[in-house]
Amino acid sequence: MVNQKKVDLILNKRDIKLTKKRCSNYRIRILEISQKVSALHLGGSFSCTEILDILFNKIMTKIEKKLFILSKGHASILQYVILESQKTLSKFQVNNYCKKKGFLGVHPDRGNPGINASTGSLGHGLAMATGIALAERKTSNRIFVVLSDGELQEGSTWEAIISIGALKLNNLVAIIDNNNLQSLEKMNESHPNMYPIEEKIKSFGWNALSCNGHNSSQLFKIINQKKENKPLAIIAKTTKGYPLSMFKDPIWHYRSPNNEQYLKAIKELKNEK
Amino acid sequence: MRNKFAELIYKNGKKNNDIYLIAADISPAGSIKKFREEHPERFINVGVAEQVMIGISAGLAMRGKKPFAYTIAAFSLYRPFEMIRDDLCYQNLPVTIVGMGAGTIYSNLGGTHMTQEDISIAKSIPNMKIISPADSLELESSINYCLKNKKGPIYLRIGKSGEKNFTKESKQKWIFGKIRNIVNGNKIAIITYGPIIKLAFEVKKKFKNKSNNFSIYSCHTLKPLDKDGIKKILKKYKYVIILEDHSEINSLCSDIKNIAFDNRNKTKILSFSLKDKFFHTYENQEDMLNLHGISVEKIFNKMISLK
Structure with a gap:
């Protein structure tokens, strides 16, 4: 294994301020799009906004961005707006999301700018990331994969967790967006024994840590901490639809707000800034 | 293999x-x-x-x-x-x-x-x-x-174990996507793929002095299928026998029949594929194939009834 580079563990005040601003802008942009196209997953995109923001803006190198996998493909609208802010996608391309002239769909398609894997069916991303991590074993690149907590119900996710632990792939970081809310109901109600998640993943030879998934400083610190000889799982405790309480209900898994709700949401987000 | x-x-x-x-x-x-x-x-x-x-x-x-x-x-x-x-x-x-x-x-x-x-x-x-x-x-x-x-x-x-090298004598090279002639005859073509080619050789042998009438083809690439190659074979032979260790549904046999239909080809096609059934027999592969209507004897008998 290659030695880890020296990295910062703390986001300074300015960084924190910028991070908040970026996240707010991403959410506003998603809301804007939701007024033109109703096909998008708002709640699950808002829950992992801080996660993807920190990865794309403060953690991943140029090469690592080419290895990143969004296993919870339904949050691709968030990845599109981040890629737009980084000029990987143009405004025109994002404006044509789910439009006849466009090429960006509800789920990511490999081959589109900045998109490395076609996900959408859950439980695929972690295994693909395993293959990438194996291929990158002799490099200093880290492989980041973002999963939904619902994916923990897929057997294939556990096949990957077991393999990654056995292969000691310490170049792999899996971040689980633990918003505890799926299409139908809350995970702690449908699958109460899924908790504590950390212990289960740890038992397969991983390092697993929890943090507040909306706290960018915490995410930054955990991701950049000294690398152990184990893969790292971060259980990011999040809220679906964050920070807008109106999107907490499961119906917001796949729904766009009407104009009145949209205006209310924008107002709340602007006040947050 | x-x-x-x-x-x-x-x-x-x-x-x-x-x-x-x-x-x-x-x-x-x-x-x-x-x-x-x-x-x-x-x-x-x-x-x-x-x-x-x-x-x-x-x-x-x-x-x-x-x-x-x-x-x-x-x-x-x-x-x-x-x-x-x-x-x-x-x-x-x-x-x-x-x-x-x-x-x-x-x-x-x-x-x-x-x-x-x-x-x-x-x-x-x-x-x-x-x-x-x-x-x-x-x-x-x-x-x-x-x-x-x-x-x-x-x-x-x-396949799994020690299959004989049936394709050794072929004059045609293996090319991806191209049906391959293994032995050349002029009246009847047997098109097959995989280790079941063994049965094709056994059927040919059973015809003794008439065995020179037989061509055997290995259709090793099933997708993309060599449609032109198959069209030529359908044109050339009076009889085409398809032999496969696979269900009759969406198989080589159905593909070849489609090609024949699309080209208004009148060649007599006989197919030996697995039936759309699960059988519970455990002694050996031969028994299993037999239940599916595939054996040297069965192929031979059907062929001698051809006119």
């Missing part, structure tokens, strides 16, 4: 560091053991976990590696079907899925271990290519093709 596969992986893997073998708890027969010992970083046993076998292969292919996902045919294709469809076919990644002991080869292990419908299923997915070599010689050519393949997955359907 299993040992030949192991030997080829070992031989090629020695000089090509991009070759990875992702196995799902399949015994390391033949040279696989040597490959594992000498290149432990490129032999990954995921255990009884076929979904991750395909996912890992996809990830490796994304980074330019040459993965072979390897286990018994039934488990290499059926269990991880969605991973094959989404990770490999939809993303068009060059991964070889090796299905060992395909068709009715594992008859005595029961229906859970057989693949009566693997080609049919694999064929339905866009971007998938399918190769079924008749013997070790064709397997070698197939592996060479898989190693050169840069786009899209290949389902490599192989």
